Amino acid sequence: MAAAVALCRDCLALSAPAMGGRPRCRACGSPRIVSHPELTALSIAHVDCDAFFATIEKRDDPSLADKPVIIGGGRRGVVSTCCYVARTYGVRSAMPMFKALDACPDAVVIRPNMAKYVAVGREVRAMMRDLTPLVEPLSIDEAFLDLSGTQRLHGAAPAVTLARFARRVEREIGITVSVGLAPNKFLAKIASDLDKPRGFAVIGAAEAAAFLADRPVGILPGIGAVAEKKLAQAGFAKVGQIARADPARLVAVAGRDGLRLKALAEGRDTRRVEPVRETKSVSAETTFEHDIAALADLEPILWRLAEKLAARLAAEGYATRSVVLKLKTTDFKLRTRTLSGLPPTGLATRLYEAGRRLLAEECDGTPFRLLGIGAGDLCDPALADRGDLADPDAPREKSRADAIAALRKRFGDAAVQRGIVLRKGG
Structure with a gap:
């Protein structure tokens, strides 16, 4: 087996590993050392943002730095994610909120802001693509990268390039990532979870x-x-x-x-890193504190969700020709209804109108615990809301929506609201 090589993740120096139980970088003294015999030969990586939603919220509000933070909402909802402080109390993603709050009653609970998270995810993704065109996103906060053949471009082995990337994300975006480096995708994904948060782990072919x-x-x-x-x-x-x-x-x-x-x-995985991974749908949903049956009470909630869906479509760079309604009954039975063949749109008003048509047909006295709205048949936003002789109002509606978005960006989401949100349920 080749001799191990040590990489300092702070000063990026490569050297022979230091001896002793707690090795430090020979150049700068940092303890953040990764050492492995195959370190400079491996090129497949899995990069995972650490507690992504919670880390962004802590970045934006430094007063939360040492507090347990849960991203979610309502005692009947579930945890979207939580910070590492909350995890010490036993809180985990997908845990029912009431159980999470029982385990960590002092947690700060923040409702998800998907538009903000998607924007940060795009920043990270752009930095990944500065390293290699072979980036395969798995979700908003993780991706595979293949850095084969990039050593001449970056003047360094892939391991060094990845450590430099992690420093850049932390410095310029204000969040942290964990890196797994291996000979294939399967092992790289396992490796990225070995040293969280702010980690860098290697699994080589010989030891797999x-x-x-x-x-x-x-x-x-x-x-x-x-x-x-x-x-x-x-x-x-x-x-x-x-x-x-x-x-x-x-x-x-x-x-x-x-x-x-x-x-x-046996540690073998022949799957390639595929740079194109098409988004199939975008959605927004909420679980209620109490079951709701009346259409009049569900309408303002649907409007809020339609606004979130429109924001997510814009952030992802899509419009849609199809609206999907999702309802869950008290006994957890799921109803999904779809309205397809719509003129391409990204407007909350149009999404709401389509969703309300579907919702009205389902409001038969059945109490619901969850409501969601999604966009299924995604398309280029350049095709959306252009208007024609049959629909002359679309451009005017789009201009109004753009003006409202500008006001909210400047003065906050509450700056402009429709009257429907003032009704019960809104």
Whole structure:
């Protein structure tokens, strides 16, 4: 095995690893050292923003720095994300809000501001694309990068380029990221979660099988709770058991997926970093404090959601030809209704009108605990709200919406409101 190389994540110096239990950079004395024999040879990375929503809120309000922060809303909603302080209390993403507040009653709860988070996500994404065109976004706050062949462009090995990128994000955007570096996507994603927050971890090809052997099979991509239970019942509870298994038996247990699982268990993953990953839909939803049945009470809530959806479409760079209504009943049964073939739009008024048509048909006295509105058939915003002889009002509505957005940007969201939000439910 090649000798290990040490990288200082503060001064970016490369050197031989320092000896001792708590090594420090030979150049600047920093303890933020990453050392690995394959460090300068690896080029596939997974970058994950740390507690993304919560970190942005703490950046924008320094008084929150040492406080537990939960992004979510309402005791019947769920946690979107939380900061690392809140996690020490046992709070986790997707946890019901009432459980999160029971665990951490002093938490500061902030409702999500998706338009702001999307804008910050785009800033980070732009910096990623300064490193390589091979960026595959997985969500608003994480992506795979392939930095193969970029050493001459950046004058440094991919590991150094990634450490420089993490410093730049922290300095210019004010949030932190964790980096996983590996020979493939599967291992890179695992690595990025090993040293959070503000981490940098490496998993090399030579150690991959041994590293994975004692981990549960649920760590493998595509293995959910049901598949994990089925594999465990067949004697495959650990990744190492799959790696050592006869391929024919794996196929008998897992079907055609068996050979894929064996390759992953051995640390092999042939998937490429795909730079194009199309957004399929954009949506906004809310869970109510109390069940609501009346259309008149649901309308102002739908309007608020339509405004959020319009803002998210604008931030993502889309318009839509399709509106989807989502309702969840008291017994957790889900209803989705779609209105397709609409003239392309990004206006809250048009989104609301379509959503209300669908909502009115569903208001039959059934109490609902959740309401959502989404845009499914996404399109270029240049095609939207242009108006024609059949729809001469669209340009005027768009100008009005742009003027309201400008006022809100200057004076806050409450500066201009429609009368509907003053009604019960708004």
